[in-house]
Amino acid sequence: MSIVKTMRAKDGMRGFGLVETLMALAIGGVAAIAAIGIFSSGIKAIRGAARAERLHTNAVLIGERFAYWARRGEASTLPDLETVIFDLPGGATKTFSRAGGVLTEDGEALTSGDVNMTALRFEKIGGTVRVAFTLFVPGAEESFSGTTTAAMRNEL
Amino acid sequence: MAFILEIVKKIFHPSLQATPSLSRGKRGNPCPPSLRAEGEAIQDFCVMDCFVAPLRCAPRNDFFNGFAMIEAIVSIGVIAGFFLAFAGLSMRAQQTSRANAVRLKAILSLGEGTEIARDIEKRNWAMLEDASCADPNICHPEVNAGEWVLTSGAESASPDGITRWVTTQSVARDTLGYPNVIVETGGMTDPDTRRVTIAASWLENGRARAAEETTYVYR
Numbered sequence: 001m002s003i004v005k006t007m008r009a010k011d012g013m014r015g016f017g018l019v020e021t022l023m024a025l026a027i028g029g030v031a032a033i034a035a036i037g038i039f040s041s042g043i044k045a046i047r048g049a050a051r052a053e054r055l056h057t058n059a060v061l062i063g064e065r066f067a068y069w070a071r072r073g074e075a076s077t078l079p080d081l082e083t084v085i086f087d088l089p090g091g092a093t094k095t096f097s098r099a100g101g102v103l104t105e106d107g108e109a110l111t112s113g114d115v116n117m118t119a120l121r122f123e124k125i126g127g128t129v130r131v132a133f134t135l136f137v138p139g140a141e142e143s144f145s146g147t148t149t150a151a152m153r154n155e156l
Numbered sequence: 157m158a159f160i161l162e163i164v165k166k167i168f169h170p171s172l173q174a175t176p177s178l179s180r181g182k183r184g185n186p187c188p189p190s191l192r193a194e195g196e197a198i199q200d201f202c203v204m205d206c207f208v209a210p211l212r213c214a215p216r217n218d219f220f221n222g223f224a225m226i227e228a229i230v231s232i233g234v235i236a237g238f239f240l241a242f243a244g245l246s247m248r249a250q251q252t253s254r255a256n257a258v259r260l261k262a263i264l265s266l267g268e269g270t271e272i273a274r275d276i277e278k279r280n281w282a283m284l285e286d287a288s289c290a291d292p293n294i295c296h297p298e299v300n301a302g303e304w305v306l307t308s309g310a311e312s313a314s315p316d317g318i319t320r321w322v323t324t325q326s327v328a329r330d331t332l333g334y335p336n337v338i339v340e341t342g343g344m345t346d347p348d349t350r351r352v353t354i355a356a357s358w359l360e361n362g363r364a365r366a367a368e369e370t371t372y373v374y375r
Contacts, residue, residue: 126279
């Protein structure tokens with residue numbers, strides 16, 4: 001006891017005891033919980049934003065590829081709601097379809113592997129073909145629903 | 157304020173302006189003689205590990221008391237600032253992402269309007285000359301019996317708050333013979349060319365945004 005007293009007096013730390021320790025731990029704990037909460041929600045938000053950007057990039061790609069081939073199309077056939085076949089000059093064809101959750105162009109995946117597509121619907125309106133789709137990342141809440149239309153112009 | 161002044165006075169106290177010679181001082185240990193000013197008491201202590209003397213020695217009771225509090229306040233401030241900045245950044249990322257989604261839909265909508273104009277160009281040229289869609293009147297595309305038609309007024313807002321409309325204008329050329337160029341003022345009206353403007357407006361984080369695309373259609 002006398003040793004403790006001597007040490008306390010020597011170090012000038014009189015009064016620092018269990019209460020202060022508990023208070024410090026409590027304050028530190030609350031601060032740590034708040035910090036972890038802010039940090040984890042922030043990380044979640046940033047990851048969500050990154051996923052959303054991936055969806056947007058895929059949507060732009062779909063819109064551009066679809067419009068590119070539609071403009072070159074002379075005619076189109078829609079065997080089902082999720083498939084469109086453009087008849088191109090020279091007898092060639094270009095097929096857009098959904099397979100395995102991704103949009104395919106002549107059987108090759110057009111959208112990236114980590115992005116799935118749902119609610120794909122092709123519709124012929126006059127000389128145009130309209131495509132509506134929803135993209136999402138499996139296991140995440142972000143999704144993007146888009147619609148675009150392209151007119152068949154038989155362009156070369 | 158008085159508290160800060162007190163700290164500054166302590167830091168710049170003459171007793172702390174020791175000889176600036178190279179020497180090693182260990183935090184909490186008695187100041188080595190080379191770091192002590194002449195006449196300074198041996199019980200002075202190093203404030204922190206150091207090689208150079210100035211501001212490094214202080215009487216323990218004079219300097220160490222309260223130093224932990226300053227450290228704690230500064231640390232809490234820095235950490236709180238960091239987390240607030242991080243929270244702000246992540247919120248901004250989310251907002252930007254949402255805004256980008258709406259903007260992308262608006263751009264797709266404008267592109268669709270251009271394609272629809274191209275389709276109407278081939279199938280129903282008279283609709284593009286209709287006065288009800290000519291500037292300053294506005295129309296919007298609609299599907300009617302499997303064909304695109306232009307209907308008076310702006311399109312009702314989409315679930316994302318995007319409103320789209322189309323307007324047409326006559327086009328003037330410097331001459332109707334070839335070659336010719338489109339002129340903004342003067343010239344002669346070309347009855348076989350129309351300028352179609354597709355516009356969209358939407359709200360982005362509470363602020364109004366608008367974009368438009370212009371294309372020419374030919375009979």
